[in-house]
Amino acid sequence: MTADARRTREELVECGRLIAKKGLVVGPGGNISARCGGLMYISASGSSFEEATGDDYVGVDLATGQLVDGSKKPSSEVLMHLACYRKRPEIGAVVHTHPPLAIAVASCGVTLEPLFPDFAAFLGEVPTLGYVIPTTRELAEAVESVIGGCDGLLLTNHGALTVGSNLREALFRTELIEEASRILIAARSLGSPRTLSPAEVEAIRNLGSEKYRKQLLEQAERG
Numbered sequence: 001m002t003a004d005a006r007r008t009r010e011e012l013v014e015c016g017r018l019i020a021k022k023g024l025v026v027g028p029g030g031n032i033s034a035r036c037g038g039l040m041y042i043s044a045s046g047s048s049f050e051e052a053t054g055d056d057y058v059g060v061d062l063a064t065g066q067l068v069d070g071s072k073k074p075s076s077e078v079l080m081h082l083a084c085y086r087k088r089p090e091i092g093a094v095v096h097t098h099p100p101l102a103i104a105v106a107s108c109g110v111t112l113e114p115l116f117p118d119f120a121a122f123l124g125e126v127p128t129l130g131y132v133i134p135t136t137r138e139l140a141e142a143v144e145s146v147i148g149g150c151d152g153l154l155l156t157n158h159g160a161l162t163v164g165s166n167l168r169e170a171l172f173r174t175e176l177i178e179e180a181s182r183i184l185i186a187a188r189s190l191g192s193p194r195t196l197s198p199a200e201v202e203a204i205r206n207l208g209s210e211k212y213r214k215q216l217l218e219q220a221e222r223g
């Protein structure tokens with residue numbers, strides 16, 4: 001195994017543990033991947049984030065989709081992950097989880113809108129895809145049809161998917177989606193929340209300090 005592959009697996013193990021700790025999945029739900037050269041390392045089928053070790057993340061060739069490193073079967077959502085990397089050559093990681101409040105919001109047909117600055121700075125648009133049976137080619141194609149124009153999306157009656165330049169950034173976007181869902185549910189229980197306007201969102205995205213924070217996230221994994 002190369003040093004890069006070992007490091008990628010270590011980062012995946014750590015990211016998976018954080019996902020479990022933060023309650024973004026239950027049991028063997030969800031799957032994550034990270035780019036390593038021409039491969040992506042992805043959760044093995046049936047593995048749980050809580051207990052996964054490096055061997056539970058296997059290398060799949062991004063061009064052919066074939067398993068090339070590891071003895072376990074890749075996650076059943078392998079096509080969805082491949083679609084993201086093929087559509088977005090610049091991304092380095094994909095995080096797919098089942099965050100409870102995000103599922104609640106999506107299942108009620110509600111779209112997440114920018115209610116706070118971090119959402120605007122790190123996500124912007126978060127489309128909600130209609131229900132598609134998990135693990136199918138149809139789901140991969142549905143994700144592929146929107147992931148070119150967003151960094152996070154909701155899957156109705158299923159969960160969330162985010163991408164990023166690295167695992168840290170992709171996970172942070174998932175956490176923001178769950179936080180936005182929590183805030184939206186709280187706000188709607190009180191009344192009709194005010195949403196940041198497109199001009200206000202644009203102003204936040206242009207803030208120097210926000211750019212700095214983005215750079216921090218991107219550099220964190222490079223050490």
Ligand SMILES: [Zn+2]
Nearest residue numbers: 030134158159
């Ligand atoms: Zn899922």
